[in-house]
Amino acid sequence: MMIDMNAYLGHFAFRRLRHNTAASLLALMDSKKIDKAVVSSAAAITYRNAQAGNEEVAEETKGHRDRLIPFAVINPFYAGWQDDLKICHEEFGMKGLRLYPKWHNYALSSPSCRELVKAATERDMVISIPMRVEDNRERSWLLNIPDIPLDEIVELVKAHPKSRFLLLNGLGYTGSALGKKNNGLPANYAIELSRLSAVLANEIGQLIANLGADRLMFGTGMPFNYPDPALVKLEVLDAAEPDKEKIRSQNAATWLRL
Amino acid sequence: MPISRTISNSSEPSPRVSRRTLLKGSAAVALGAVALSSARVGAAEQTASSAPSSAQPKGKVIDCHAHLTHHSRANWEADDRKLIEAADKLGIDQLCCSTLTPHWPGSLEGFRECNKWTAEGMRRFPGRVLGYCYVNPGYGREALEEIRRYVGGQGFMGIKLYNEYTCNEPVVFPIVELAIELGVPILHHASHSHYFVEDQPRLTDSGHLAEVARRYPEAMLICAHISGGGDWEWTVKAARHAPNLMLDTSGSVTDADTVDLAAAVVGVDRLVFGCDSSMTAGIGKIRGADLSTQDKEKILGGNLMRLLRRRKA
Numbered sequence: 363m364m365i366d367m368n369a370y371l372g373h374f375a376f377r378r379l380r381h382n383t384a385a386s387l388l389a390l391m392d393s394k395k396i397d398k399a400v401v402s403s404a405a406a407i408t409y410r411n412a413q414a415g416n417e418e419v420a421e422e423t424k425g426h427r428d429r430l431i432p433f434a435v436i437n438p439f440y441a442g443w444q445d446d447l448k449i450c451h452e453e454f455g456m457k458g459l460r461l462y463p464k465w466h467n468y469a470l471s472s473p474s475c476r477e478l479v480k481a482a483t484e485r486d487m488v489i490s491i492p493m494r495v496e497d498n499r500e501r502s503w504l505l506n507i508p509d510i511p512l513d514e515i516v517e518l519v520k521a522h523p524k525s526r527f528l529l530l531n532g533l534g535y536t537g538s539a540l541g542k543k544n545n546g547l548p549a550n551y552a553i554e555l556s557r558l559s560a561v562l563a564n565e566i567g568q569l570i571a572n573l574g575a576d577r578l579m580f581g582t583g584m585p586f587n588y589p590d591p592a593l594v595k596l597e598v599l600d601a602a603e604p605d606k607e608k609i610r611s612q613n614a615a616t617w618l619r620l
Numbered sequence: 621m622p623i624s625r626t627i628s629n630s631s632e633p634s635p636r637v638s639r640r641t642l643l644k645g646s647a648a649v650a651l652g653a654v655a656l657s658s659a660r661v662g663a664a665e666q667t668a669s670s671a672p673s674s675a676q677p678k679g680k681v682i683d684c685h686a687h688l689t690h691h692s693r694a695n696w697e698a699d700d701r702k703l704i705e706a707a708d709k710l711g712i713d714q715l716c717c718s719t720l721t722p723h724w725p726g727s728l729e730g731f732r733e734c735n736k737w738t739a740e741g742m743r744r745f746p747g748r749v750l751g752y753c754y755v756n757p758g759y760g761r762e763a764l765e766e767i768r769r770y771v772g773g774q775g776f777m778g779i780k781l782y783n784e785y786t787c788n789e790p791v792v793f794p795i796v797e798l799a800i801e802l803g804v805p806i807l808h809h810a811s812h813s814h815y816f817v818e819d820q821p822r823l824t825d826s827g828h829l830a831e832v833a834r835r836y837p838e839a840m841l842i843c844a845h846i847s848g849g850g851d852w853e854w855t856v857k858a859a860r861h862a863p864n865l866m867l868d869t870s871g872s873v874t875d876a877d878t879v880d881l882a883a884a885v886v887g888v889d890r891l892v893f894g895c896d897s898s899m900t901a902g903i904g905k906i907r908g909a910d911l912s913t914q915d916k917e918k919i920l921g922g923n924l925m926r927l928l929r930r931r932k933a
Contacts, residue, residue: 377853377875378877379876380876380877381876496873496875497849497872497873497875498849499811499813499848499849499850500813500849500850500851500852500873500875501813501814501815502814503814503815506815556874557872559899559900560900561702561705561706561709561710561899561900562699562702562703562706562897562899583874584876585876586875586876587874587875587876588874588875588876588904588905588907588908588909589908590903590904590905590907590908591874591900591901591903591904591905591908592904593904594710594900594903594904594907595900595904598706598709598710598900
């Protein structure tokens with residue numbers, strides 16, 4: 363079993379994505395032996411009204427819920443986000459969120475965001491946070507969106523010990539409290555591996571040693587990314603097979619209540 | 621120096637991949653098939669994968685863009701060893717390496733020291749490490765002498781230029797002319813962003829390289845790391861009309877379609893595989909590209925071998 367915690371559907375404003383429909387993403391997953399994927403709207407990253415993207419993903423994943431698990435993109439500063447959260451959870455069956463604080467121009471520490479995290483936690487939703495969407499050096503001339511500093515995540519996980527955070531598209535955790543052993547932080551966050559190294563510095567191996575294999579999850583970032591680099595990481599990773607199995611799917615299945 | 625790996629108890633860490641498995645896909649691993657791993661073990665490869673042999677990439681896999689560690693770093697020797705071990709795991713036969721100065725612009729003493737260390741690295745890892753001679757073109761005669769010393773005299777495979785000058789500045793032209801004389805490629809650091817990169821004011825992009833390629837049609841130029849962080853679509857399109865400009869696929873960015881677009885726009889014959897220390901990204905992008913096995917063979921090593929056969933020295 364392989365579960366990808368970091369996948370997307372729909373269009374992205376600044377680059378053409380292939381494999382961005384349910385049918386084509388499923389075909390790609392089949393070719394890579396990926397069984398299930400958590401998907402959210404790529405368009406909602408730049409839509410002003412992110413709920414329109416959630417509606418598109420809800421529609422697109424109909425009939426494929428055994429394999430495509432939709433997450434909602436919610437902007438806690440946009441009108442009606444409480445209604446959107448309720449609809450996404452209760453009507454669309456979305457089990458989690460993706461937050462884009464830099465793209466949607468708010469602080470993770472803001473009262474509105476705190477309120478959203480609290481509301482999502484009460485619904486037992488996973489709160490995933492892409493640390494970046496794409497490499498900042500390839501950005502359009504229209505905008506300059508920085509990566510989320512890890513220090514901001516440290517404060518977030520401390521402030522919400524009962525929430526479950528999944529950190530996507532990040533690296534450098536071992537240089538932060540987030541990736542250190544006995545860091546005094548609640549064990550309420552997991553780290554997705556698509557940008558982590560499996561050789562040379564081997565950040566994945568370091569994180570297994572420091573946090574345990576329970577805290578890592580497989581993800582690719584497809585269709586933004588080729589899925590193969592993340593697959594190769596798992597293949598070359600020097601880790602015990604039971605740990606690899608946790609990373610491949612078991613941790614995700616636990617978090618997603620599968 | 622083949623490193624054989626054997627099947628071990630499932631509770632013990634053990635690399636479980638081969639070049640064939642890596643390049644073909646993850647099916648064998650996902651299904652629990654176990655393969656031996658070695659970059660250069662023919663016997664192992666005969667047992668390695670369940671994929672049909674007709675679809676297996678053949679030939680050498682050569683990373684056209686790698687670096688040895690500067691000796692000012694305490695762990696340089698161990699880090700160099702890790703590079704070779706990573707290549708072993710990923711099925712990379714050879715790495716074309718330069719050693720770069722930790723600060724730029726590179727000084728005369730700085731790049732001389734680096735090239736001496738690259739030559740040492742070639743001796744430490746015979747047959748695995750090929751050398752680029754790194755120079756700062758601003759040193760004129762001394763830079764040319766350095767290239768003759770290492771490319772002509774010590775068998776380095778090419779020249780590495782960084783960001784001291786934009787490649788279309790006249791100070792660079794004698795380097796290009798010497799590369800033509802020696803019949804070796806130049807790997808040029810490059811990127812294109814839609815903003816001014818303050819810490820690299822003379823950053824080269826593929827448009828600059830295309831200009832130099834047209835000026836010197838006999839030159840073999842390699843535009844470094846199309847996945848190195850800039851706008852790779854711009855990079856690919858600006859390179860189109862310069863047939864002697866190759867694109868190196870290395871870099872940490874794993875955006876889908878990079879290799880596919882490059883193949884469609886400039887053709888597979890002008891792509892060379894590289895990692896630039898992003899090892900799994902480098903291999904993964906080639907594996908993920910929607911190209912034939914034959915095309916991947918060209919990118920992984922065939923195209924670079926073609927360049928290396930043009931050596932005159």
